[in-house]
Amino acid sequence: MTKFNELNLNPKVLKAIEEAGYETPTPIQEGAIPPALEGKDVLGIAQTGTGKTASFTLPMITLLARGRARARMPRSLVLCPTRELAAQVAENFDTYAKNVKLTKALLIGGVSFKEQDALIDRGVDVLIATPGRLLDHFERGKLLLTGVQIMVVDEADRMLDMGFIPDIERIFSLTPFTRQTLFFSATMAPEIERITDTFLSAPTRIEVARQATASETIEQSVVMFKGGRRDREASAKRQVLRSLIDSEGEKCTNAIIFCNRKTDVDICAKSLKKYGYDAAAIHGDLDQSQRTKTLDGFRDGTLRLLVASDVAARGLDVPSVSHVINFDVPGHPEDYVHRIGRTGRAGREGKAITICSGRDEKALAAIEKLIQKEIPRLDNPVKEEPKPERPKPEKKTRPTEVRPTEAPKRDDKREDRKKDKEVRGRGRRADNGPSVVGMGDHLPSFIALSFDERRTG
Secondary structure (H helix, E strand, C coil): CCCHHHCCCCHHHHHHHHHHCCCCCCHHHHHHHHHHHCCCCEEEECCCCCCHHHHHHHHHHHHHCCCCCECCECCEEEECCCHHHHHHHHHHHHHHCCCCCCCEEEECCCCCHHHHHHHHHHCCCEEEECHHHHHHHHHCCCCCCCCCCEEEECCHHHHHHCCCHHHHHHHHHHCCCCCEEEEEECCCCHHHHHHHHHHCCCCEEEECCCCCCCCCCEEEEEEEECCCCHHHHHHHHHHHHHHHHHHHHHHCCCEEEECCCHHHHHHHHHHHHHCCCCEEEECCCCCHHHHHHHHHHHHCCCCCEEEECHHHCCCCCCCCCCEEEECCCCCCHHHHHHHHCCCCHHHCCEEEEEEEEHHHHHHHHHHHHHHCCCCCEECCCCCCCCCCCCCCCCCCCCCCCCCCCCCCCHHHHHHHHHHHHHHHHHHHCCCCCCCCCCCHHHCCHHHHCCHHHHHHC
16 A cells, blocks of 8 residues: 555654554545655545645645745635635645745635735735635736646545636636646536546546445435425424434434525524524634634534534535535535535544425435435434324204295285275275366367357457
8 A cells, every 4th residue: 555655755754653653544535645756736526524725735845845935926716616625725835835945825715905915915825815815916917827837636526516607717827838737627527527627738647436425334314304384394404404303313423414405504503503502603704703702612512413504515624514404405416415524534434314395305316316325314303293184074064944834826926916996096086076077167168169169358
């Protein structure tokens, strides 16, 4: 088996590795370090947690051990998709370069520009940055990339997911054509292949595992969850989460709980704290100082449960995470691999549990297709109470109409109406003898005259 001392690294770097307690390189380190030391471009494809950071940090320190940086012109550049991953790379650099006089600067958001400008002005050998903050410094005229000898792109597929590919292409165009490029990714999407074909020159390809596979040391399972009423589904799902944590007991020493949305991260963390669980949230909208404080607490064991968005799916290097719980099924199958890769690291055993509702079954099927295995199902720890039977309403019957036994005949009705009419008629008539016809005795005399008589008279 290959040892680090057989990889032609700088003796001072080997001493730092030994002091860190490492003896044997991982497959990606064993494959990437020799061609990197020869100055070749490297394309590394490996799953999360296989030691990719050291596979480019160690040869970079060895190559940069001689020489001196000039102001505002870094000698090497490491691009990372998230602040946490950039901070992890910086920590690795400090560990492996402690016996070598090299300077570094970390350019990430949430930190004062003034402090970062002061570091760049003094000159840095290694510049570790997120793409957005790097371009901010460049556009302010505080940084030149024409002196970059080695360029590293870490977690390239995550860069693609976060929409950084146009920024990466622009940064490539600002660096010298003669640079050495080390390119690392967990998966190789078509867009990633296009970039490597464009910007890498005859790279040495190292692929140590099938693309997007989970470590065999991780025990995976899924709980099928039926939400019931829509207005109570979120609350019921959080109850399932608490029951899962309780069912694991002392085996769950610490856990990362992943949610798809930042709002759900906050709600889930507040809910867990409300029920007495030691939990805190981390996502991209939090202040950098708060994120750093939360991560430090999780690393040193003072925080048990970390509720996170995918910003922490990569770049969070905590070797002893016992559990990963997917509160939401990730929308992209590759994200599932990166999430559960936070546990079962460095040969340790880990456990990954996913809560899947009915609307997430298609996403779960896509994950199983990607990892080429069926994830075992677990019983829901929250027993669903049977719905109480509602009493059947009594049938209402209409009251029976009581009909007369003998209805009056039609002829009888006519006779009755005729008699009523006669009575009403007799009531209006005066009983004073025969009815008067015409004007009777009250006829005026002039009317009775003939026409001729009236004319002559």
